[in-house]
Amino acid sequence: xxxxxxxxxxxxxxxxxxxxxxxxxxxxxxxxxxxxxxxxxxxxxxxxxxxxxxxxxxxxxxxxxxxxxxxxxxxxxxxxxxxxxxxxxxxxxxxxxxxxxxxxxxxxxxxxxxxxxxxxxxxxxxxxxxxxxxxxxxxxxxxxxxxxxxxxxxxxxxxxxxxxxxxxxxxxxxxxxxxxxxxxxxxxxxxxxxxxxxxxxxxxxxxxxxxxxxxxxxxxxxxxxxxxxxxxxxxxxxxxxxxxxxxxxxxxxxxxxxxxxxxxxxxxxxxxxxxxxxxxxxxxxxxxxxxxxxxxxxxxxxxxxxxxxxxxxxxxxxxxxxxxxxxxxxxxxxxxxxxxxxxxxxxxxxxxxxxxxxxxxxxxxxxxxxxxxxxxxxxxxxxxxxxxxxxxxxxxxxxxxxxxxxxxxxxxxxxxxxxxxxxxxxxxxxxxxxxxxxxxxxxxxxxxxxxxxxxxxxxxxxxxxxxxxxxxxxxxxxxxxxxxxxxxxxxxxxxxxxxxxxxxxxxxxxxxxxxxxxxxxxxxxxxxxxxxxxxxxxxxxxxxxxxxxxxxxxxxxxxxxxxxxxxxxxxxxxxxxxxxxxxxxxxxxxxxxxxxxxxxxxxxxxxxxxxxxxxxx
Amino acid sequence: xxxxxxxxxxxxxxxxxxxxxxxxxxxxxxxxxxxxxxxxxxxxxxxxxxxxxxxxxxxxxxxxxxxxxxxxxxxxxxxxxxxxxxxxxxxxxxxxxxxxxxxxxxxxxxxxxxxxxxxxxxxxxxxxxxxxxxxxxxxxxxxxxxxxxxxxxxxxxxxxxxxxxxxxxxxxxxxxxxxxxxxxxxxxxxxxxxxxxxxxxxxxxxxxxxxxxxxxxxxxxxxxxxxxxxxxxxxxxxxxxxxxxxxxxxxxxxxxxxxxxxxxxxxxxxxxxxxxxxxx
Ligand SMILES: Cc1cc2nc3c(=O)[nH]c(=O)nc-3n(C[C@H](O)[C@H](O)[C@H](O)COP(=O)(O)O)c2cc1C
Ligand code: SF4
Ligand code: SF4
Ligand code: SF4
Ligand code: SF4
Ligand code: FES
Numbered sequence: 001x002x003x004x005x006x007x008x009x010x011x012x013x014x015x016x017x018x019x020x021x022x023x024x025x026x027x028x029x030x031x032x033x034x035x036x037x038x039x040x041x042x043x044x045x046x047x048x049x050x051x052x053x054x055x056x057x058x059x060x061x062x063x064x065x066x067x068x069x070x071x072x073x074x075x076x077x078x079x080x081x082x083x084x085x086x087x088x089x090x091x092x093x094x095x096x097x098x099x100x101x102x103x104x105x106x107x108x109x110x111x112x113x114x115x116x117x118x119x120x121x122x123x124x125x126x127x128x129x130x131x132x133x134x135x136x137x138x139x140x141x142x143x144x145x146x147x148x149x150x151x152x153x154x155x156x157x158x159x160x161x162x163x164x165x166x167x168x169x170x171x172x173x174x175x176x177x178x179x180x181x182x183x184x185x186x187x188x189x190x191x192x193x194x195x196x197x198x199x200x201x202x203x204x205x206x207x208x209x210x211x212x213x214x215x216x217x218x219x220x221x222x223x224x225x226x227x228x229x230x231x232x233x234x235x236x237x238x239x240x241x242x243x244x245x246x247x248x249x250x251x252x253x254x255x256x257x258x259x260x261x262x263x264x265x266x267x268x269x270x271x272x273x274x275x276x277x278x279x280x281x282x283x284x285x286x287x288x289x290x291x292x293x294x295x296x297x298x299x300x301x302x303x304x305x306x307x308x309x310x311x312x313x314x315x316x317x318x319x320x321x322x323x324x325x326x327x328x329x330x331x332x333x334x335x336x337x338x339x340x341x342x343x344x345x346x347x348x349x350x351x352x353x354x355x356x357x358x359x360x361x362x363x364x365x366x367x368x369x370x371x372x373x374x375x376x377x378x379x380x381x382x383x384x385x386x387x388x389x390x391x392x393x394x395x396x397x398x399x400x401x402x403x404x405x406x407x408x409x410x411x412x413x414x415x416x417x418x419x420x421x422x423x424x425x426x427x428x429x430x431x432x433x434x435x436x437x438x439x440x441x442x443x444x445x446x447x448x449x450x451x452x453x454x455x456x457x458x459x460x461x462x463x464x465x466x467x468x469x470x471x472x473x474x475x476x477x478x479x480x481x482x483x484x485x486x487x488x489x490x491x492x493x494x495x496x497x498x499x500x501x502x503x504x505x506x507x508x509x510x511x512x513x514x515x516x517x518x519x520x521x522x523x524x525x526x527x528x529x530x531x532x533x534x535x536x537x538x539x540x541x542x543x544x545x546x547x548x549x550x551x552x553x554x555x556x557x558x559x560x561x562x563x564x565x566x567x568x569x570x571x572x573x574x575x576x577x578x579x580x581x582x583x584x585x586x587x588x589x590x591x592x593x594x595x596x597x598x599x600x601x602x603x604x605x606x607x608x609x610x611x612x613x614x615x616x617x
Numbered sequence: 618x619x620x621x622x623x624x625x626x627x628x629x630x631x632x633x634x635x636x637x638x639x640x641x642x643x644x645x646x647x648x649x650x651x652x653x654x655x656x657x658x659x660x661x662x663x664x665x666x667x668x669x670x671x672x673x674x675x676x677x678x679x680x681x682x683x684x685x686x687x688x689x690x691x692x693x694x695x696x697x698x699x700x701x702x703x704x705x706x707x708x709x710x711x712x713x714x715x716x717x718x719x720x721x722x723x724x725x726x727x728x729x730x731x732x733x734x735x736x737x738x739x740x741x742x743x744x745x746x747x748x749x750x751x752x753x754x755x756x757x758x759x760x761x762x763x764x765x766x767x768x769x770x771x772x773x774x775x776x777x778x779x780x781x782x783x784x785x786x787x788x789x790x791x792x793x794x795x796x797x798x799x800x801x802x803x804x805x806x807x808x809x810x811x812x813x814x815x816x817x818x819x820x821x822x823x824x825x826x827x828x829x830x831x832x833x834x835x836x837x838x839x840x841x842x843x844x845x846x847x848x849x850x851x852x853x854x855x856x857x858x859x860x861x862x863x864x865x866x867x868x869x870x871x872x873x874x875x876x877x878x879x880x881x882x883x884x885x886x887x888x889x890x891x892x893x894x895x896x897x
Contacts, residue, residue: 319758324658324660324675324678326678326679326680327680472762474762475762475763476762477740477758477760477761477764478661478740478742479660479661479662479663480663480704480705481663481701483740483762483763484704484708484763485700485704486763488707491730508728508729511700512700512729514693514696514697514700515697515699515700515701515703515704518666518672518673518693518696519663519666519673519697519700519701520663521660521661521663
C-alpha cells in the first residue's frame with residue numbers, strides 16, 4: 001500500500017478507524033521493556049493459545065494486541081480488557097486460561113488480579129479509577145498502552161498521520177511554525193526553549209542541506225519517558241519529525257537513541273520501514289515536493305552525549321564532547337549544516353498541536369508553559385512510574401495525588417526535579433505550580449522530567465554528594481570549571497559527610513559554585529551545582545549539623561550516627577540475630593543493648609526491628 | 618566592520634574575529650591558556666571569560682557582533698577567573714605558568730585540595746590539536762571527566778609520531794618531556810634519529826620520520842627536506858619561492874619554514890600572560 005497523495009492517506013485513516021470501531025473488544029498485553037522483562041510476551045502467547053483453543057475469532061470478535069508501556073511498570077505485567085477497561089496487574093502466563101474463560105467469555109472480573117489502592121486498601125477494577133491514572137491527563141502518552149506500536153494501521157486507527165496530511169494540504173512551512181509558536185510549545189529535553197522560535201531561526205538559514213535530529217538519548221538515570229514514547233508510539237515521533245522537517249526545510253532526519261534501548265530501536269526501525277512503504281517517508285512524500293527520510297544513530301551511552309552539541313559530534317563519529325556556542329546548531333550543526341535538535345517528547349507533541357489546534361494546546365497549562373509534561377516519578381513514593389500532567393499542576397498533585405503519598409506514611413522531605421542536575425525542593429514549595437519558570441526560580445528545573453521523592457530519612461548533604469559524584473563521573477572533562485570544580489566539590493562534600501567538614505567549607509562551596517555555574521562550557525557544568533545550591537538554600541542547617549555538631553539529621557552518614565535501642569524493645573531478639581557482628585546483647589523479652597564499640601553501623605538491626613525500637617541518632 | 622564596546626571603550630572589529638582577537642589587537646589584557654593563534658578556538662580553560670549582558674562567555678570562542686558590550690573586569694569575571702585559577706593551582710601546584718597567572722589574581726596558594734604527584738598538564742589540548750593540525754594526530758586525550766589525560770594509543774610509543782616536538786614546544790605548562798641530542802630525539806618514549814643532509818651528509822634538524830612525512834604530504838622528494846643548515850642556506854631564494862607556492866606550502870608555513878632554516882617551534886608557544894595587569 002503506497003499512497004500517492006494525501007487523499008489516499010485520508011481514505012486509509014478512515015477505514016482503519018472504522019475497523020477499530022467494529023472490533024471494540026480488545027485484550028491488551030503490555031509489551032513495554034518493563035513488562036517484557038517480567039514475562040509479558042509469554043502471557044500474550046498463552047492468551048493467544050487459550051483464545052484459539054476456545055475458537056474465539058481474533059480480529060472479528062476480539063483483538064489481542066501487544067502494546068507499549070503504561071508507565072506503571074512496578075505492577076507489571078499488565079493486561080487490560082476493553083471497552084470495560086478492566087485492569088489486571090502482576091499477571092502470570094498461568095492466569096491466561098482464567099482470563100479468557102472468565103473475563104473474555106463471561107465478562108467476569110478476576111479479583112485476584114486487580115490492583116489494590118495502597119491508601120484505601122480497596123480493589124480497583126477500572127483503569128481510570130486507579131488514582132495513579134485518574135489524576136493524569138494523557139496527551140503525549142495517549143496511545144502508549146492502547147495501540148500496537150509495530151502496526152502502522154493501529155496508528156492510522158487513532159487518527160495517526162492526519163496531522164501530516166493536514167499540514168501538506170493546508171499549511172505552508174511558515175504556517176506550521178506559527179501554529180507551533182502560537183501553541184507555546186517549549187522544549188521538553190531540558191532548556192525549555194520555544195520550539196517555534198528555534199524552528200524559525202533554522203528556517204531562515206539558506207543552505208543546500210538541513211537536518212532535524214530527534215534526541216532520544218535520555219541519559220537521566222531512572223528516567224524512561226522518552227523510551228516509552230519511542231517504544232509505545234514510534235509513529236507519533238516520526239510524524240512530529242516530518243512536520244518539523246517540513247517547517248524548517250530539512251530533508252534528512254536522524255533519531256539518536258541510547259544503545260540501552262533495543263526495543264525502541266526495533267519499533268522505530270519498523271515504523272520507518274512501514275512509513276517508507278506507504279510513501280509517507282522518503283522522496284516526494286504523498287506526491288508532494290517534500291522529501292524527507294530518517295535514519296537511526298545509536299548513542300554510546302554517555303550522559304553528556306544527550307547535550308545537543310556533544311550529540312552532533314557523536315553522530316559525526318567524533319568524541320562526544322560539547323562544542324562552544326555560538327555557532328548554534330540551528331545555524332551550524334550536523335556536518336556544518338543548519339540543524340534542529342528536538343527532544344522525543346517535544347516532537348511527539350507536534351501532531352496533537354496540528355490536530356487539536358494551537359489554541360487547545362495553549363489553553364492547557366500555566367503562564368508561559370503549555371501542554372502537558374511527562375514525569376518519571378520515583379523514590380520514596382507509593383506509586384512510581386510515568387505520569388503525565390498538565391503544566392501548572394502542583395508537586396502535591398503528583399506526589400500525593402498520583403503518587404499516593406510517601407511510602408510507609410513517613411514525612412515528605414524534598415523532591416528533586418529535572419534529573420541529576422536538578423535542585424531539591426522542600427515541603428514549603430509543594431503547592432507551587434510546575435512550570436519552567438517557577439521551578440527555576442525555586443532552585444531547580446524542569447529538565448527532562450525526572451522526579452525523585454525523598455522522605456525524612458534522607459540526608460540532604462548525602463543527596464548533594466551523590467549527584468555531584470554522578471555528574472563528576474559524567475563530565476566530559478573538556479573544561480576546567482566542570483572537570484576540576486566537580487572533583488573538588490565532591491571532596492568537600494565527602495569530607496562533610498564523614499564528619500571532617502570545616503565551617504569555611506560552606507563558603508568554599510558557594511564560591512566554587514559561582515565559578516562552575518557561570519564558567520562551564522556546557523549546560524552539564526552550568527547546572528551541575530543545582531543539587532548543592534538548592535540543598536544549601538533549603539537545608540543549610542543540615543550542613544551545619546554535620547560540620548559543627550557531627551550529626552547527620554537524616555540518620556544516613558555512617559560516621560556521624562549511632563544506633564540505639566529504646567524502651568519500645570520487646571526483647572524479641574530479632575535484631576540480635578540480624579546483627580552480622582553479634583554486638584547486640586539481651587535476654588528474651590528483656591531490653592536489648594548495642595555494644596557501640598563493635599557496631600559497624602550496617603543498619604541491619606534497624607531494618608529488622610518490627611517494633612520501631614531502634615533509633616538512629 | 619563592526620563596532621564593539623569593551624570596558625566602555627569602542628573598538629572597530631572585523632567580521633569573523635573573536636572578542637579575544639580584538640582584545641589582543643588592542644592590548645586589552647585577557648588571560649588565556651587553551652587559545653592558540655594557529656589553532657581553531659577551543660574554549661576549554663575558561664580563563665579568557667568576559668561578561669556579555671550579564672552572562673559569562675569565553676572570549677576566545679565569542680564572535681564579535683554589532684553593538685556588543687563586553688566587560689572584562691567585572692566582579693563576576695574576576696570571580697570566575699579566580700575559581701579557575703584556584704582549581705588549576707590545585708591540579709598542578711608546581712606549574713610555573715599557573716603560579717604566575719594566579720599571582721596576578723592575588724592567589725599564591727590554592728584553598729582547595731591540591732593534587733600531588735600529578736604532572737603539570739592542564740588539559741588545554743594544545744598538544745593534541747597542534748599534532749592533529751600538522752597532520753599526525755599521534756596523541757589524544759584518553760578517558761573522560763576528571764580522569765582524562767593526554768596519552769598515546771594504548772599507552773605505547775605512538776606509531777604516528779614523527780618526533781617534531783611541536784606538542785612539547787607549544788605546551789603552555791612545559792609538561793611534555795623530550796630529550797634532544799645532535800644525533801636524535803626521544804619523545805613519548807619513542808626514539809628518533811636525525812636525518813642526514815642529502816648534500817653533505819651532516820645531521821639535519823629534522824628527524825628521518827619528519828622528512829618522510831613532509832615529502833609525502835607535499836609530493837616533493839625527500840632530498841628537498843633533508844638538508845642541513847649550511848647546505849640549505851646555499852639554496853637560492855628562488856628555490857624557496859617555489860617551495861612556498863607548492864601544495865605543501867601550508868605545512869611549511871606551519872613549521873615556520875624560514876630561509877634555509879626549518880624550525881619546529883614556529884607555532885609559537887602561547888601561554889599568554891598579559892603584559893600589563895591590574896592586581897585584584
Ligand atoms: C548533560 C546534558 C544532557 C542532556 N540530555 C538530553 C537528553 O537525554 N535528551 C534530550 O532530549 N535533551 C537532553 N539535553 C538537552 C539538549 O541539549 C537539548 O537542549 C534538547 O535536546 C533540545 O530539544 P528540545 O528543545 O526539544 O528540548 C541534555 C543537555 C545536557 C546539558
Ligand atoms: S561543562 Fe562539563 S560536560 Fe560540559 S564541556 Fe565542560 S567538562 Fe564537558
Ligand atoms: S547497626 Fe549493624 S552492626 Fe550495629 S548493632 Fe545494628 S546490626 Fe549490629
Ligand atoms: S612530536 Fe610531533 S608528531 Fe609527535 S606527538 Fe608531538 S606533535 Fe605529534
Ligand atoms: S600536555 Fe601541555 S599542551 Fe598538552 S594538554 Fe597538557 S598542558 Fe596542554
Ligand atoms: S577558554 Fe578561551 S582561552 Fe581557554
